[in-house]
Amino acid sequence: MDKDTDAKGEGIISRMALNDNKAGMEGLDRDKINAIIMEASKGSRFYENELKRDQQVNQRIEKMMRQKASITEEQLQKAQLKVENMVTELEKHRDLSRVIVHVDMDAFYAAVEMRDCPELKDKPMAVGSMSMLSTSNYQARKYGVRAAMPGFIAKKLCPNLVIVPTNFDKYRAVSKEVRAIFSEYDPNFQPVSLDEAYLDFTEHLEQRKSWPESACTHYYSNRTNNNGEAQMEPVDTTEVTDLSPVLFEDSPSSSPVLTSCGSEANVGKMFEVFGTSAEEAVREMRFRIEQKTKLTASAGIAPNMMLAKVCSDKNKPNGQYRLPPTRDAVMDFIHNLPVRKVPGIGKVSEKMLKALGIYNCFDLGQQMVLLSLLFSETAWHHFIELSLGLSSTFIPRNEERKSMSTERTFKELSHPEEQFALCRELCEDLAEDMKKEGLKGKTVTVKLKNVNFEVKTRAMTVQCAVATAQEIYAIAKDLLNTEIENVAPHLLRLRLMGVRVSTFVSIEDKRPLQKSIVGFFHQGKKDYSAPGGSLQEPSQKLEKPNFLRQNKEDVQEEHKTSDKPKLSFFQMAQAKRLQVEAAKAASQNIDTMEKPCTSVNNEQSNNEILTEKLAPQNASLLIKDQNKRQKVSPSPQPQPSTSGCGIPSSEGLTCPVCFCQVKTTNLNIFNNHIDLCLKGATTRPDQNTDSESDLSSQNTDTQFFIPDKHNLEENKKTEVFKQDFSKINPQEGYKNGNSALDSHDDIGSEQPKSCDDKCSILICPVCHKTQDTNDLTAFNHHVDLCLNQEVLHKLEQQTIMPEKPVLVTVTNNKGTVSNPPMRKTTKGKTKRRDSPSSPPSKKAKGHGPRNTIDQFFR
DNA sequence: ATACATACC
């Protein structure tokens, strides 16, 4: 229509241009900066995609405007009442009694780097890479350089910009120190990211009233020559003491804020005494942070979280702002507050509101009736609270996570083989992460971004929760496969792939998993029908649960301990992981072309030996095939009989599943063996060994697919990002906080061999739930049921979603399968023909596969 | 339940 400005691409500025709403961006030459950004971006695929997305937003706006035009007087009156009632109701419950504080470290990563490298202090610098910056210091911000900007553009804005790679471990360590201080003011504080948190100071302030002055006295850390013992703050003596960072000479702080300890007024002073007010307490906290870390923080004090957050930005950097807890003060504060400053209102909402003439929170209140008619209920409810300066007055405790994912960006990846390999690797990584938290989920989502930056997600929910890499991959690869087939004969030209697991099933006790499972095998081995017989009978002759008994006779005779078997799924995962780690180790070796295999991560401590030994062989294979971009070729590889290349053996390789010696040095043969072992543990032999073709069709899945990292040119970069962004992850709190590593990284304990602990807690090794019984019979019964389910499920997947092309049309609305039913249908092949033809029946919005694809790859 | 968009750091 008449979006003359937007259509011409000028509206895109709201997406592309810098946000000067953050601190440190005052008085910039915006136009010049934007011109440079545009110049650097124009024509790129990224830019084109942004344009497209902007058009979508414009359409939303147009739709909204049309809606607005059709509003009747009657509707308005009705809405008016509704809004008024809502307002009075909300006012009635306004709570100004809490003292909420939001603390935010100033330019955190950049500040850490500057602290540790004085050279950087007087230079514009940023942390990140040429592809993406995490943050920038205030000097760089003067040039328009800021977080989330690609480094190469930042360089154009500021040619002298110094870009420092991220050092996540360091930031995390600093964060830990800071959080230790937070917890003294509010033990239940909520971290938002490594550098940011919400605290409820109410309690602290109550207690503080009666504190002696000594409790409110805090020392400078770099001026305590002799009386260190009198200090409240432990001083890290290894720290250089003259770093006192006047990081922000031009701090705009207008409120009475602690001056930097290097300033004239404070020279020679050894300590500070703080008062009992909220401001004093927060000042004190910031002082302690600075003394401890040599870094500054900013804070906001207000009666609720939203206001506190906005306030913390007000006097940043190295400042604080308190909004008095009165309605007048709040309303006054809100009045001129641009909506974009409010957490939760981003570019798009801002643009939509702007189209309605709404710029600040006052406007928001004025237009509430209209908004209530144009936006969803949740949206306008949020708006109305906002316009009244209301939000949560208590800080919610960190709840359980709802999903876990991993994704990776790389240089174009188009070959299905590589895509599957990558997918598999992602599943491995994800499974590993999930294991640390003992999670199992029912929904697997694959995310794909093509080289045009168009994003697609494909999800499938299954009956039984999945946790291991294999289980996840079994689903993910089908989702991926469906997409690949849908665009055939074209290739999926990907730039990013991700895998996510969600819909977690509750697991009551995740920690004692390792030990308990061993205990379980020792206890329950007898027979699932036998009650608490010999609780600690030596593990010579365990019986499998009924279900698995038929599986692996073959393996059993080779190795006595192979009966442990039932090889819990954890063990399978572990075995698989060993494979993968070996592969990783191998490819790493190639990366550096010299790094000895001992360069494998330390965390692998327990299986390091194994990986080390595997690595050389893998490496040689990899090198051979490096240019082919193919999985390890199945043809016999003349291997120099590198003695001791296998797992602990000198004449072959030891299978991590059955622990048998496989007398070969050919990795392919070995891999096949492992795969058979793994399959054997979960599926009927006849299902996967029936024919040659069947086997070969599963190669993708079962063989070592060694991702060719060298073709992922971005790999190194992205690894960096993976690190430094996980830190900002809001979930970081509990992610970090758990000590799962302690028990779960000890993979040795997963191997029945090395474990003789017995455990009296009964935890089902399948569903991971603590069983509320001491009765072994009942427990065994439960386990059998669980296994039944699990195995059935797996069989189901084998049948319905065979390796090759199954084509469960996930995207098909309702009708077709998205969730394999538990019955064994005939082979999925018939289905597969059916479903693609069904799209014609789709109604309304064509969002069936075809349409999507057309869009995706035009 | 699935897909896509928005938001946050």
Next chain:
DNA sequence: TACTGGTATGTAT
């Protein structure tokens, strides 16, 4: 040369 990664949530179907 080059535009992140992890999570939550809202909206629409």
